[in-house]
Amino acid sequence: MIVVLSKGISPHDKEIVGGFLRDRGFSVREQALGDDQFISASGKGSADIGELTLLPGVERVAATSKPYELASRETRAEDTIVTVGGYDSIPAVSVGGSRISIIAGPCAVESREQILETAYRVRESGAVILRGGAFKPRTSPYAFQGLGMKGLEFMKAAGETCGMPIVTEVVSPELADQMKDLTDMFQIGARNMQNFELLKRVGAIGKPVLLKRGPSATIEEWLLSAEYLLASGTRDVVLCERGIRTFETYTRNTLDISAIPVVKGLSHLPVIVDPSHAVGIRAKVTPAALAAVAAGADGLTVEVHPRPDEALSDGPQSLYPEQFERLLRDIEALAPVVGKELLRTPLPHQHSGRKEGIVFLSSAAEPVPSPGAVSAPVAFSGESGAFAELALMRAFGEEVPRLSCPGFGAVFDAVLDGSAAAGVVPVENSLAGSIHENYDLFLRYPDVAIVGELKLRIVHCLIGDEKAELDSIRVVRSHPQGFIQCREFLDKHPEWHPEPYYNTAAAVASILRESGDRTRVAAIAGEAAATAHGLKVLKTGIETNPLNYTRFVIITRRVGYDISGRMGCDTFRRQETGRAPVPPSLGSDKPNKASLVFSVSDEPGSLFACLKILSERGINLSKLESRPIQGQPWRYLFYVDVSIPDKPELFDAAMDELKTKSEDFHSLGIYRASL
Ligand code: PEP
Ligand code: MN
Numbered sequence: 001m002i003v004v005l006s007k008g009i010s011p012h013d014k015e016i017v018g019g020f021l022r023d024r025g026f027s028v029r030e031q032a033l034g035d036d037q038f039i040s041a042s043g044k045g046s047a048d049i050g051e052l053t054l055l056p057g058v059e060r061v062a063a064t065s066k067p068y069e070l071a072s073r074e075t076r077a078e079d080t081i082v083t084v085g086g087y088d089s090i091p092a093v094s095v096g097g098s099r100i101s102i103i104a105g106p107c108a109v110e111s112r113e114q115i116l117e118t119a120y121r122v123r124e125s126g127a128v129i130l131r132g133g134a135f136k137p138r139t140s141p142y143a144f145q146g147l148g149m150k151g152l153e154f155m156k157a158a159g160e161t162c163g164m165p166i167v168t169e170v171v172s173p174e175l176a177d178q179m180k181d182l183t184d185m186f187q188i189g190a191r192n193m194q195n196f197e198l199l200k201r202v203g204a205i206g207k208p209v210l211l212k213r214g215p216s217a218t219i220e221e222w223l224l225s226a227e228y229l230l231a232s233g234t235r236d237v238v239l240c241e242r243g244i245r246t247f248e249t250y251t252r253n254t255l256d257i258s259a260i261p262v263v264k265g266l267s268h269l270p271v272i273v274d275p276s277h278a279v280g281i282r283a284k285v286t287p288a289a290l291a292a293v294a295a296g297a298d299g300l301t302v303e304v305h306p307r308p309d310e311a312l313s314d315g316p317q318s319l320y321p322e323q324f325e326r327l328l329r330d331i332e333a334l335a336p337v338v339g340k341e342l343l344r345t346p347l348p349h350q351h352s353g354r355k356e357g358i359v360f361l362s363s364a365a366e367p368v369p370s371p372g373a374v375s376a377p378v379a380f381s382g383e384s385g386a387f388a389e390l391a392l393m394r395a396f397g398e399e400v401p402r403l404s405c406p407g408f409g410a411v412f413d414a415v416l417d418g419s420a421a422a423g424v425v426p427v428e429n430s431l432a433g434s435i436h437e438n439y440d441l442f443l444r445y446p447d448v449a450i451v452g453e454l455k456l457r458i459v460h461c462l463i464g465d466e467k468a469e470l471d472s473i474r475v476v477r478s479h480p481q482g483f484i485q486c487r488e489f490l491d492k493h494p495e496w497h498p499e500p501y502y503n504t505a506a507a508v509a510s511i512l513r514e515s516g517d518r519t520r521v522a523a524i525a526g527e528a529a530a531t532a533h534g535l536k537v538l539k540t541g542i543e544t545n546p547l548n549y550t551r552f553v554i555i556t557r558r559v560g561y562d563i564s565g566r567m568g569c570d571t572f573r574r575q576e577t578g579r580a581p582v583p584p585s586l587g588s589d590k591p592n593k594a595s596l597v598f599s600v601s602d603e604p605g606s607l608f609a610c611l612k613i614l615s616e617r618g619i620n621l622s623k624l625e626s627r628p629i630q631g632q633p634w635r636y637l638f639y640v641d642v643s644i645p646d647k648p649e650l651f652d653a654a655m656d657e658l659k660t661k662s663e664d665f666h667s668l669g670i671y672r673a674s675l
Contacts, residue, residue, distance in 0.1 A: 001026075001040070001041045001042075001061060001062070001063055001064060002031075002038050002039070002040050002041075002061070002062045002064050002069055002072075002074065002075045003017060003021070003038060003039040003040075003041065003052065003058055003061050003062075004036070004038055004058075004059045004060045004061070004062060004075065005017070005037040005038060005039065005057055005058065005059060006057050006058070006059045007035060007036075007037075009037065009056075009057035010057065013055070013056045013057035014030070014037075014039070014057060016055060016056070016057075017039055017052075017055050017057060017058060018030070018039060020047070020052065020055060021039065021041045021045065021047065021052075024045045024046060024047040025043060025044055025045030025046065026041035026042065026043050026045035026047070027041070027042050027043040028040070028041055029042070031069065031070055031231065032235075033070050033075075033076065033080075033230060033235045034235035036076065038069070038070070038075060040064075040069050049061050062074045062075055066220075066223075066266070067220070067224060067227075068220075068223045068224050068226065068227040068267075069227065070227055070230035070231060071223045071224075071226045071227050071230055071237075071267045071268075071269060072223075072266065072267060072268075073265065073266060073267055073268050075268075076268045077268070078268060079096050079097050079268055079270070080096055080235070080236075080237075080268045080269050080270065081094050081095070081096040081097045081270070081398065081399075082094070082095045082096055082208050082236040082237070082238050082269075082270055083095075083208070083236070084129060084165045084167070084184050084185045084208050084236075085129075085164075085165030085184050086165075088160075089160055089163055089348055090159065090160065090163060090164070090165050090184070091128075091163055091164075091165075091345035091346055092345075093128045093129055093164075093165055093343065093345055094343065094397060095238050095270045095272065095298055095299055096238075096269075096270030096298050097270075097298075097393075097397070097398050098339065098340050098341060098390075098393060098394050098398070099298070099299075099340060099341055099342070099343040099394075099397075100293060100297070100298065100299055100300075100331060100335055100340050100341070100342050100343060101128055101129065101272070101298065101299035101343045102126060102127045102128055102129075102299060102300055102301075102302070102328065102331070102342070102343070103127065103128070103129040103130075103131045103167060103210075103272070103299065103300065103301035103302070104122035104125075104127035104129075104130070104131060104300075104301070104302045104303075104304045104324060105118055105119065105122060105127075105130045105131035105132040105155075105303070105304060106118050106131075106132050106303060106304065106305045106311065106318065107132075107133060107136075107276075107303050107305070107311065107312075107313045107314035107318065108132065108133040108134075108136050108144060108146050108147075108151070108311075108312055108313045108314075109132040109133065109134050109146065109147055109151035109152070109154055109155050110147070110151075110311070110312050111147075111154070112154040112157070112158075114305075114306070115130075115132055115151075115154050115155050115158045116154075116157070116158040116161060116162075117306050118130075118132075118158075118304060118305060118306055118321075119155075119158035119159065119161065119162040119164060120158075120161075120162055121304065121306060121321035121324075122304050122321065122324060123162040123163065123164055123347070124325075125321065125324050125325040125328050126325075126328040126332075126342060126344060127164070127302075127304075127324075127328075128164060128343055128344070128345050129164055129165050129166065129167055129184075129185070130155065130158060130159045130162070130164040130165070130166045130167070131166070131167050131168070131187075131301055131303075132151070132155045132166070132168060133146050133151075133168060133169050133313075134146050134147055134148055134149065134150075134151035134152040134155065134168050134169075134179075135148060135151075135168075135169060135170070135171045135175060136169075136313060137169070137171050137189055137191050137192070138313070143313065144312040144313055149178065149179075149182075152168060152179060152182045152183065153182065155168060156182050156183070159184075161348070162347075162348065163345065163346065163347055163348035164345075165184035165185065166183055166184050166185070167183065167184065167185035167186070167187050167210055167301075168183050168185075168186070168187060169186075169187040169188070169189045170183075170186045170187065170188065170198070170202060171189065171192060171198075172198065173197055173198050173200075173201035173202075176198070176201050176202050176205060177201070177205075180205050180207065183207070184207070184208070185207060185208040185209065185210055185238075186202050186205070186207060186208070186209045186210070187209075187210045187212065188202065188209060188210070188211045188212060188225075188229075189212055190212040190213065190214050190215050190242055190277070191214070191215075193211065193212060193213065193214035193217055193221075193222065193225050194214060194217070194221070194225060196228055199225060199228035199229050199232065200228060200232045201232075202229065202232075202234075203228060203229035203230065203231070203232025203233050203234045204232045204233045204234075205233075205234070206233050206234050207234065207236070208234070208236035208237070208238065209229050209234055209236065209237050209238070210238045210240050210272075210301070211225060211226055211229065211237055211238070211239055211240060212240045212242050212274070213239070213240065213241050213242060213244065213256075213259070215243070215244055215245045215253060216244065216245050217244070219259055219262060219263060219266070222239065222263075223239075223263070223266065223267055226239060226267070226269060237269050238269065238270045238271075238272055238298075238299075239263060239267070239269050239270065239271045239272070240271075240272050240273065240274055240301060241255070241256055241259050241260060241263075241271065241272075241273050241274070241278070241292075241297075242273070242274035242277045242278050243255045243256070243274075243277055243278030243279065243280075244256050251278070251279045251280055251281060251284065252277065252278070252279060252280025252281070252317070253277065253278050253279070253280065254278070255273070255275065255278035255279060255288050255291075255292070257291055257292065257295050258295075259271075260273065260292065260295040260296050260297050261295060261296055264296055270298040270299070271296075271297060271298055272297055272298055272299040272300055272301060273288075273289070273292035273297045273299075273300055273301075274300070274301045274302075275288035275289040275292060275300065275302065276301075276302055276303040276314070276317045276318065276319075277303075277314075277317070279317070280316065280317045281316065281317060282308065282316060282317055282318065282319060282323075285302065285317060285319055285323075285327075286319075286323065286326070286327050286330070289302065289327055289331070290327075290330060290331070290334060293331055293334055293335065293338065293340075294334065294337070294338060296338060299343075300331075302319060302324060302327070303317055303318040303319065304318060304319045304320075304321060304324045305318035305319075305320075306320075306321060308320060328342065332674075336455055336456060336457040336549065337457055339390075339457060340394075341394040341395070341454065376401070376418070376419070376420060376421035377400070377401040377402055377403035377419075377420050377421065378392050378396055378400055378401070378402060378403065378420060378421060378422045378423065378424060379402075379403040379404075379405050379410075379411045379414040379415060379419075379420035379422070379423040379424070380392050380402065380403070380404065380405065380411060380423065380424050380425075381404075381405050381406070381407055381408045381410065381411050381425065381502070381503055382404065382405075382502070382503030382504070382505045382506055383404055383503060383505040383506045383508075383509045383529075383532075383533075384404065384505060384509075384529070384532040384533070385505040385508065385525065385526065385528040385529030385530070385531065385532030385533065386404075386503050386504060386505035386506075386525075386526075386529065387426070387456060387458060387504065387505075387525075387526055387550060388424050388425065388426060388552060389402060389404075389505070389528070390456060390526065390528055391424050391426075391454055391456045391550075391552040392424040394454060394456065395424065395452065395454055395552075395554060396422075403419065403420050405423075406502070407502055408425055408435075408437055408438050408441055409441060411423040411424075411425055411555075412425075412441050412444075412445045412448055412555070415445075415448055415555055415556060415557055416445060416447055416448060416557055418557070421556070422451070422554055422555060422556045423448075423554070423555045423556075424552050424553075424554055424555075425438045425441075425552065425553060425555060426438065426481075426550045426551065426552050427439065427551055427552070427553050428550070428551050428623075429458070429481055429484075429485065429548070429549070429550045429551075430547060430548060430549045430550070431484065431485045431543065431544060431545060431548050432481050432484035432485050434625055435481065436627065438553075439625070439627055439639055440627065442597070442666075442668050443597070443637070443666070446558075446666065447557055447558050448555050448556070448557060448558060449555065449556060449557075449558040449667075449668065449669040450553045450554065450555055450595055450668050450669030450670075450671055451554050451555065451556050451669055451671050452553070452554035452671045452672060452674075453551060453552065453553045453554065453593070453671060453672075453673065453674050454551075454552055454554070454674045455549045455550070455551050455552070455674050456549065456550050456552060457548065457549055458485065458526070458543060458548045458549065458550050459526065459527070459540065459541055459543065459546075459548070460482060460485060460486050460504075460524050460525065460526065460540075460541075460542050460543045460548075461524070461525065461526065461527050461530060461537045461538075461539065461540045461541075461542065462476075462489075462522050462523075462524060462537070462538045462539040462540075462542055463508050463511070463522060463523045463524070463525055463529065463530040463535050463536065463537055463538065464511065464518075464519065464521065464522040464523070464535060464536055464538050465511060465518040465519050465521075465535065465536065466535070466536050467518070467519050468518065468519040468520075468521075468522060468536065468538060469519070469538070470493075470538060470539070472519040472520060473493075473496055473519075473520065473521070473522045473538075474495070474496065474497060474520045474521070475496065475497050475498075475499055475520060475521045475522070476490070476493075476496045476497070476498055476499070476521075476522050476523065476524060477498075477499045477500075477501050477507035477510055477511075477521065477522070477523045477524075478498075478500070478501060478504050478507045478523055478524035478525065479500065479501060479502065479503055479504045479507065480500050481504075482504050482507070482524040482525065483498055483500070483524070485543045485544060485548055486524055486542045486543055486544065487544055488544045489539075489542040489543075489544070496522075501523075504523070504524060504525035504526065504529060505525055505526075505528075505529040505532065505533075507523035507524070507525060508523040508525045508529040508530060508532075508533050508535060509529075509533050510523070511523060511533070511535060512533060512534075512535070522538060524542070527540065551674075553595075553669075553671075554671075555669075590672070591644060591670040591671050591672055592643060592644050592672060592673055593622075593641060593642070593643060593644060593670065593671055593672065593673035594641070594642050594644055594651070594667060594669070594670040594671075595639070595640070595641050595667070595668035595669055595670075595671075596639075596640045596641075596642065596658070596665070596666065596667055596668065597637055597638065597639050597640070597664070597665070597666045597667075597668060598610065598637070598638055598640070598658065598662035598663065598664055598665040598666070599629065599635065599636065599637050599638065599662065599663045599664045600638070600661075600662055600663060601663060602635070606661075607638065609661050610638075610658055610661050610662050611624075613654050613657045613658050613661060614642055614654055614658075617645065617650045617651075617653065617654045618645060618650070619642050619643060619644075619645060619650070619651065619654055620642065620643040621640060621641070621642055622641045622642065622643065622673075623639070623640065623641035624638060624639070624640055625638070625639040625640075626638050626639070627639065637664065639668075643673070644670065655667075
């Protein structure tokens with residue numbers, strides 16, 4: 001049994017809880033996971049749980065049925081998010097929650113140049129942590145054993161140059177002490193998973209640990225090894241499935257995909273996958289990696305080498321940098337299907353453009369504030385569990401303070417008056433089309449600009465009271481978008497009366513305020529809204545087509561805005577360089593998309609002339625939408641999304657010309673497109 005103690009419990013109250021348990025025949029052990037404190041009670045005692053729960057400082061009592069306690073979800077229900085790095089020039093990287101965090105690098109550090117070149121290549125493609133072995137546990141004593149501490153120094157320097165924390169394997173307790181100031185995360189290799197003295201020493205250091213699953217370890221043995229680390233003092237453990245030994249010989253090991261959902265159910269710790277050591281064959285690494293992401297992995301660790309044929313270890317399973325880049329693009333596209341976002345962190349700013357022979361293609365933009373920099377809340381429209389709140393957390397992380405607003409206009413107000421650092425609003429849905437209210441708000445709030453976008457997969461649920469059944473329902477509430485996106489499902493229930501609400505989660509919350517028979521009302525919203533308000537999901541996946549995505553934009557108060565309401569090209573650049581808080585996951589790359597608004601004169605070919613300016617310069621048009629101009633019947637504004645070509649001069653020239661050929665030209669913002 002685990003007694004979860006309240007934060008800030010006094011030593012006196014803790015003593016009373018311990019005494020209560022000891023008096024009733026339990027052996028008692030005090031435990032901690034970071035700031036969370038627990039008392040573990042074992043043995044043949046018996047106690048009245050109700051009485052125990054009423055003691056001061058007791059938050060809840062969990063009956064643990066597992067031999068591991070601190071690693072168990074019974075002890076801690078929420079996902080643990082492990083932070084690696086986050087000092088000086090090294091961005092903080094979160095592993096766990098709704099992100100997919102990618103670790104990449106060579107099997108072994110071979111030279112200063114090799115690790116730097118690899119670091120640069122994987123960083124450009126989107127890796128956020130650098131891996132590499134300095135001490136290599138090789139099956140043969142005659143194989144390359146690694147460069148030792150020198151290799152670790154090379155790797156740390158490469159991580160600093162490229163803005164990446166590093167992870168490296170530690171093979172003995174003595175080395176753990178020597179390595180602790182150089183590495184950001186320790187890796188416990190598969191062969192050492194049950195080296196308990198090593199686990200205890202590494203756990204006591206308190207730094208994040210990547211714990212590989214042993215080649216013959218059961219899931220329970222693996223979680224007990226994690227327990228050793230947690231019980232020794234660290235709270236930051238990431239589990240890594242890397243293939244287990246089976247009778248199959250074609251692949252190096254057998255990737256146990258099912259371990260991912262199983263472990264995620266049993267433990268709150270993040271789980272990542274190493275497809276390289278699991279399959280051992282370069283051509284099979286990508287499909288295994290994608291399968292891991294689809295199964296819910298929180299990240300990957302992948303071996304990449306600039307010239308795998310020359311690698312001193314594990315060349316045959318190392319990806320070429322180009323293959324790795326392609327893999328990350330595929331993961332970015334796959335992530336929304338499993339409700340996640342590929343984590344990006346800011347690239348180091350290179351004033352001179354060149355450093356140690358390395359040029360970051362994205363160095364044109366100003367540095368982007370790191371996650372901790374967003375201290376004011378981020379605003380969204382709706383109540384807890386709204387899709388916009390999920391999008392917001394995807395972009396800024398679960399920890400960011402959030403401001404719930406009673407409508408889209410209130411989000412714009414909060415951004416403008418500074419009560420929110422940024423806002424997140426939907427602009428279009430792949431089934432139901434544009435959210436016109438927000439397009440119109442951009443015109444009413446010219447001081448607000450788009451600084452990022454992200455797409456969220458929308459899975460709708462029918463949500464009701466605990467006792468509600470499909471047959472008891474008479475009224476269904478949702479945002480009008482919810483009704484449109486679930487049209488086919490609703491058509492099967494013509495007896496249900498639709499009641500529109502300003503937000504899907506608000507429709508769910510309204511069920512709780514219902515004075516009459518609660519089983520008559522249901523709401524259409526996401527599962528998160530049901531969880532947030534303690535209601536039941538009656539049916540899930542009721543949207544007409546599973547390919548249902550909503551595009552959200554991140555808005556902030558404009559910097560460098562030209563008060564006339566017209567944006568010239570200079571102002572474009574000012575906006576680019578003076579960007580206000582851009583979400584860390586979205587702002588790391590050079591902007592490649594712009595959203596514009598203009599009208600045209602009432603004469604033949606005027607719209608064509610404007611679009612021709614774009615096409616002549618190879619500027620791709622991804623969206624064109626017209627909206628009536630209020631107070632000017634039969635005149636329209638055109639909302640246009642365009643790509644920014646690699647040569648920004650082309651874009652600037654196009655904008656200059658568009659300004660002269662169009663009327664009422666505005667830029668809504670330039671930002672990085674999401675896939
Ligand atoms: C490694 O990651 O380089 C490694 C040796 O992996 P494992 O311990 O999983 O074999
Ligand atoms: Mn290897």
